[in-house]
Amino acid sequence: MTQETATAAPEDSAAPERRRRRGAAFWVGLALVLGGLGMLGYVAWQFYGTNIVSRQHQERVVGELQEQWRVAEAGTIDARPERLKLGDASALIRIPAFGDDYVVPVLEGIGDAELASGYGHFPDSADPGRRGNYALAAHRVTHGEPLRDMPELRPGDEVVVETRDAVYTYELDTDPNDLIVTFEEIWVVDRLPRNPDGGTEPPSQEPGQRLITLTTCAELFHTDNRMIAFGHLVDTERK
Template sequence: MSSQGRPRLLRRVTTWVGLAMMLAGVVMLGYVGWQFWGTNWTSQRAQKEVTTTLRTQWEGGGKQLRPAFVPKGRASALIRIPKFGDDYVVPVLEGITDEVLAKGYGHFEDNADPGEKGNYALAAHRVTHGEPLRRMPELRPGDEVVVETVEATYTYVLDTDPRRLVIPFTGVWVLDRLPKNPEAGGPQPAQKQGQRLITLTTCAELFNTDDRMISFGHLVRTDPKPA
């Protein structure tokens, strides 16, 4: 290759490399945009559809609609958190798969059902996929979490400040029937057997999913629905 051809080839290679890097940047921005805006749009739409379908099913009643009989991946309850506004209604689905958490809250398998003795443990996204618990850090002891099922409405009151309990994702003690904090003096439910508890879990940071933010509460009221 002549000395004149080498600079021309070098410029051509440099141009193509630059274009490839620009394309990669556009693809990356598109992916990030989809995660932070696209998934929210699709998940919020899915949450509304699941909520509407569940309410329609409840109108017919039936034992099979009780949370204990609802199969994995299906909706079993609706969550309201008055602190988040009057229009805040998010479905609870059985299990904690990615597909479940894209549609609302996930109910951990083998935990108590709403109103039962034990620990009704729930997880939800704080960022992307509808962001049901984006405002989790705003919750305080005394705030209500209202859980509606086909048979009754259960009102829980939070006992712990979520900002005070951030744990690694391996901290499964929070899912125990009566969670006991391994850190002496750390936030935990009152250590009394036979309680009807609720546990909310979500990502502690907006851009990192390694840690979990936790809040515990207990049942204060049960309002059965008319037969």
């Protein structure tokens, strides 16, 4: 064996190893790129795609509910909230401060499916216009964002709730920015909410009141805390 051949042998034997390393690096890099694209796609879907799908679904539910009310005859279709099952639409919400075209359905229950379709009605809370606390929850981001602008609401703003039989107008008593609670503080949906810390609560606390409570995420990108607004019934218009 010549000296030239002996010198070249180690370099030749190292070449396959270098190719294997370059190949491994390529696939690792590709996996990272694909993973990053997948994450971006997921985020885009959550913040844009779910809004498009949910708003289309909400419009469909609103139309179906209005048509049901139009064609229902006494005793033929009972659309009263106490007769409905979880997931059924029971009312329509209008908030004039959010614009004339703001109409969002209310569904019985507060599960993922209900909140992806509009407002969710806490099952153990009062029905619209009834004594007690009509408690609602809705997304602030994703899935249609019904309460995206809740921080802009102020005392005196109206929340109009339409059912098959009546239109109930509630007036907010509190500024949503004044009460932030953890998701564990369920006192806010009690029949007569009383703040254990002595802070913000409905200004008049008397049995027999007809209240409304709106709940949503306190922060846009954090879901542990809830923003709360309380109100009371000021008008009932029978259909």
